[in-house]
Amino acid sequence: MGLKYRTYLDGTAIYGCTRCKTHLTTGDAIVSRQFQGQHGQAYLFNYVVNILQGEDEDRSMTTGLHTVRDISCVKCNTILGWTYVGILFLFLRIYFK
Ligand SMILES: [Zn+2]
Numbered sequence: 001m002g003l004k005y006r007t008y009l010d011g012t013a014i015y016g017c018t019r020c021k022t023h024l025t026t027g028d029a030i031v032s033r034q035f036q037g038q039h040g041q042a043y044l045f046n047y048v049v050n051i052l053q054g055e056d057e058d059r060s061m062t063t064g065l066h067t068v069r070d071i072s073c074v075k076c077n078t079i080l081g082w083t084y085v086g087i088l089f090l091f092l093r094i095y096f097k
Helices: none
Strands: 014-016 023-026 030-037 040-045 051-053 057-061 064-073 079-084 090-092
Antiparallel strands (some): 051 064
16 A cells, blocks of 8 residues: 555635545636536536546547546545546536635
8 A cells, every 4th residue: 555645726716525635726727617517517627636637438428429537536535527539628516615
């Protein structure tokens, strides 16, 4: 068991894991708030830290078929959202600090 190094973000709006509040991203990284995820409101970010990415998976979205990966918290493994493969945008269910 090694230590899991986590990045701590600084800013006025920090978004974190819904379960353990590990820092994930900041308000500056929000591209859009106009998304509805499978589990409710989702935000679109272009910068996220402290995540693990799952396997590539083809998934049917409202905008068509996309290759995506689930992303989860590096600390508690809670599934936080998904990312489009090859595109830096990430959708997250978030905790607002
Ligand atoms: Zn967590």
